[in-house]
Amino acid sequence: MKPPNPKASPRKTRGPKAQKVDTALLLDAAQRVFSASGIKGASIRAIAREAGCDPALIYYHFESKEAMFLALLDRKLPPLAQDLEFIAEASNLEPTYLRLWKISRVYRRHFSRDTGFRAVLRGQIVSGTEGAKEAIARHIQRAARCNWAIIEQGIQRGDLRPDLNPRMTGFFLVRMFMEIFDLVPAFSERITQMPGEQALVATERAWFELFWRGVAVPPVSALPADLFSVE
Amino acid sequence: MKPPNPKASPRKTRGPKAQKVDTALLLDAAQRVFSASGIKGASIRAIAREAGCDPALIYYHFESKEAMFLALLDRKLPPLAQDLEFIAEASNLEPTYLRLWKISRVYRRHFSRDTGFRAVLRGQIVSGTEGAKEAIARHIQRAARCNWAIIEQGIQRGDLRPDLNPRMTGFFLVRMFMEIFDLVPAFSERITQMPGEQALVATERAWFELFWRGVAVPPVSALPADLFSVE
């Protein structure tokens, strides 16, 4: 039995009836490969394999891997910022603790399925090209401004300590939620002695309670029992 | 003018009088390359170039890149755990706030120069091989146990809230310091509107104050003014 003749494999058609690959599918594939292998460790061919297309197509749609990474940011971060802007409207008269909790729900909605990607983002923040750092900073700034505004309003309304630095406080609130989304799934048994999703929920609550005690006026103002059911 | 004849380059000597490269130097080089490029993106040849040796030497000393990564953990994390074990001794009668602050000083001492490496560690926690995850978990567990013990002792001494989960609380305390070490240098102007080192110090203090308010009994028990000078 002779082995299959490689020259006999059917040639894929090109042009309009070729396998259609839109850029969203390419970006999804890139995200998966970046998450598994880092940006440098993610080869164009691995991304193409993941997307089920020819590597040259990536060059047709994007200039480089970095351009793909930036496109992923451009796809992901503006909707997050929009959701935050909604909460941060000055006309929003919801209680401050509720607004802060809703911030965390926004981050959870937009990031909870991006486990490996966040390590990649951090790597780029710390060791990436200036272009990447600048783009990340720009996007994060837009989201962060909303968080600062909510905290400032909380201070003005007398709900939060007047000595708080809104930028730092926003950083603490958000970064800890991101840590929780990243690490608790991997380490749930060790951190909480509870399994999976239960661990995540319990840790989020414990964090928000600690945070609230740390920032609230008067000290230890109570959080209502149904807060944590708000999605 | 003819170009230099590549065959005429001097051959490097081998054997005992060859350029001496000990494994510490290899690991330093690996850490730098891992930090810049991730583990997958770090080629053996790049590490060898960074170390100034032949790539085959890496195979002489280590089985693989992963083995190098694990050796880096083995080098770095036990001294950290040892320092924490010293603070966590049950006979240590220092005030609880001081012991918690000292925890942060230990992490600062051992990790403050490893900026890119922490993203690599996180990537391995989330997406690494089972071997890497297990090794990381083992090391982190040893350190984390000290943190839990200190928090438990704080609860027993009536300094900390009795409803705190020591594991979660330890996680919050430490992870936020790690976030601060990683991200504040990169984003100091945006987070604090202060430059570099000043931003780091100010953010650490703000975090510890918030944390302390969140965990202390009675609420808002005061931290002494000279705490933050403790290194």
Added chain:
DNA sequence: TCTCCATTTCAACAACTGTTGAATAGTGTG
């Protein structure tokens, strides 16, 4: 019909990679 355009694939090239076995160079021991 022909031309243009958009999209996708093919093919190829130079460079890089991981890895291996052999060679080299000393030292110590019997």
Added chain:
DNA sequence: CACACTATTCAACAGTTGTTGAAATGGAGA
């Protein structure tokens, strides 16, 4: 002296990579 051992380099191989230009394919419009 010969041999064994250690540490380092050289050379080579097969495989993978990034990237590019050309080719193929269909649809739309003149």
